[in-house]
Amino acid sequence: MSDLNRLTIAEARDGMRAGKLSSVELTEACLNAIDGAGTLNAFVHQTPELAVEMARVADHRIKAGDGAPMTGIPLGIKDLFCTNGVATQAASNILDGFRPEYESTVTQNLWDAGAVMLGKLNMDEFAMGSSNETSAYGNAVNPWKVDDRQLTPGGSSGGSAAAVAADLCLAATGTDTGGSIRQPAAFTGTVGLKPTYGRVSRWGTIAFASSLDQAGPMTKTVRDAAIMLGAMASVDPKDSTSADIPVPDFEAALTGDIRGKKIGIPREYRMDGMPAEIDALWQKGAEMLRDAGAEIVDISLPHTKYALPAYYVVAPAEASSNLARYDGVRYGRRAKLAQGDGVVEMYEKTRAEGFGPEVKRRLMIGTYVLSAGFYDAYYNRARKVRALIKRDFEQAYAAGVDAILTPATPSAAFGLGEMSGKDPVEMYLLDVFTVTVNLAGLPGISVPVGLDGQGLPLGLQLIGRPFEEGDLLNHAYVLERAAGFAAKPEQWW
Numbered sequence: 001m002s003d004l005n006r007l008t009i010a011e012a013r014d015g016m017r018a019g020k021l022s023s024v025e026l027t028e029a030c031l032n033a034i035d036g037a038g039t040l041n042a043f044v045h046q047t048p049e050l051a052v053e054m055a056r057v058a059d060h061r062i063k064a065g066d067g068a069p070m071t072g073i074p075l076g077i078k079d080l081f082c083t084n085g086v087a088t089q090a091a092s093n094i095l096d097g098f099r100p101e102y103e104s105t106v107t108q109n110l111w112d113a114g115a116v117m118l119g120k121l122n123m124d125e126f127a128m129g130s131s132n133e134t135s136a137y138g139n140a141v142n143p144w145k146v147d148d149r150q151l152t153p154g155g156s157s158g159g160s161a162a163a164v165a166a167d168l169c170l171a172a173t174g175t176d177t178g179g180s181i182r183q184p185a186a187f188t189g190t191v192g193l194k195p196t197y198g199r200v201s202r203w204g205t206i207a208f209a210s211s212l213d214q215a216g217p218m219t220k221t222v223r224d225a226a227i228m229l230g231a232m233a234s235v236d237p238k239d240s241t242s243a244d245i246p247v248p249d250f251e252a253a254l255t256g257d258i259r260g261k262k263i264g265i266p267r268e269y270r271m272d273g274m275p276a277e278i279d280a281l282w283q284k285g286a287e288m289l290r291d292a293g294a295e296i297v298d299i300s301l302p303h304t305k306y307a308l309p310a311y312y313v314v315a316p317a318e319a320s321s322n323l324a325r326y327d328g329v330r331y332g333r334r335a336k337l338a339q340g341d342g343v344v345e346m347y348e349k350t351r352a353e354g355f356g357p358e359v360k361r362r363l364m365i366g367t368y369v370l371s372a373g374f375y376d377a378y379y380n381r382a383r384k385v386r387a388l389i390k391r392d393f394e395q396a397y398a399a400g401v402d403a404i405l406t407p408a409t410p411s412a413a414f415g416l417g418e419m420s421g422k423d424p425v426e427m428y429l430l431d432v433f434t435v436t437v438n439l440a441g442l443p444g445i446s447v448p449v450g451l452d453g454q455g456l457p458l459g460l461q462l463i464g465r466p467f468e469e470g471d472l473l474n475h476a477y478v479l480e481r482a483a484g485f486a487a488k489p490e491q492w493w
């Protein structure tokens with residue numbers, strides 16, 4: 001079989017179980033694809049020897065009849081997950097040289113299930129950004145391209161999205177604080193699932209904004225997202241926000257039957273100036289779900305317009321606290337000091353040269369909104385707005401809505417460099433459809449549904465009830481099948 005790297009998780013799993021291919025063959029196909037894709041700058045640290053070793057173990061396990069659904073599946077890991085002995089930098093210079101002495105719960109769960117690590121994936125620095133351009137490694141590149149215009153794969157999990165879209169791995173891990181899984185998935189024609197807050201352990205995942213961060217799968221299909229979430233999720237005593245709710249079989253929830261389900265279309269998401277293409281795609285998506293037997297209802301989420309400002313207060317506030325630990329003493333880089341420099345100069349110089357401009361901007365915003373005179377005016381007010389946003393969703397679900405359909409992004413992927421130099425708020429506006437879901441702690445999934453006029457992928461977002469990822473995935477599965485999105489980027493790299 002050639003092009004094994006193009007397989008989905010489900011196809012590879014079934015092939016390995018049937019003895020038609022081995023994990024070593026699959027892993028080697030991915031390693032070759034990675035070698036040929038340097039221009040995409042998706043993988044930033046590779047672990048080829050470890051990968052082949054893990055694949056060998058997986059093959060033995062499958063032969064012994066001890067395989068799990070993820071056994072032998074080669075994955076890319078976002079650079080935000082701590083991996084024991086393997087460089088982990090959160091795409092920041094301040095973590096240059098950091099090799100964790102422990103494994104994040106998410107990656108440990110994946111390795112326990114028999115998955116294979118290919119290496120670490122590019123991202124925005126500390127997951128702050130929507131274009132991958134804040135990465136200390138330089139940005140990853142979207143495998144989709146129009147003429148000679150190179151495009152962003154989105155962010156912050158842009159390396160993960162690029163790697164999955166270009167078939168460098170079968171799937172990848174991502175994290176999502178305000179849209180970092182769903183937006184890059186939409187920009188690359190892949191599937192990205194942000195689980196309910198608390199479904200997946202945050203232990204060992206480098207923190208950005210702890211009350212919003214959630215890891216999830218980035219895959220080629222909805223079925224793969226269901227399989228991979230099952231392996232990533234766990235009840236973890238090491239994370240106090242891990243929910244004590246058993247992990248069900250998400251794949252079994254993919255019945256393809258959504259007859260009688262109620263899908264909400266929130267009127268506040270129909271923004272002024274929304275491109276006609278996005279609006280048309282949204283309507284088409286609603287029709288697909290209606291044709292599958294669901295009832296489409298108009299709903300109101302009245303506090304939506306306050307979500308972005310609330311997010312860009314809460315997230316930087318939490319980041320300023322979380323990133324205080326990078327002081328040149330405990331992790332990664334320490335600045336060169338001059339004669340007579342004391343500990344304060346060491347902190348200052350290390351942080352000044354270690355953090356990039358976007359991270360510094362957020363740390364300053366965060367410190368400001370938490371400072372004595374402004375705490376009530378900004379931080380407390382944002383927390384109250386957050387509670388109202390959460391209540392909007394609760395009311396919709398209490399009224400019988402099963403899932404909510406919205407666009408995933410306000411546009412298709414934009415050109416690299418097109419946003420830089422502009423007001424940073426323009427980039428923040430791209431998160432308009434996704435941040436509400438993090439503020440409310442809900443599960444959300446981006447599904448590729450169509451192409452824009454230039455031939456670039458566009459995604460729709462489905463938002464589900466808390467801890468009902470199975471039902472959400474089933475809605476996404478129906479949408480995926482109806483849309484029949486089969487386009488792939490032409491290989492130019």
Ligand SMILES: NC(=O)C[C@H](N)C(=O)O
Nearest residue numbers: 127128129177178179180
């Ligand atoms: N981390 C994320 O979810 C991405 C979001 N655009 C942010 O910069 O905060």
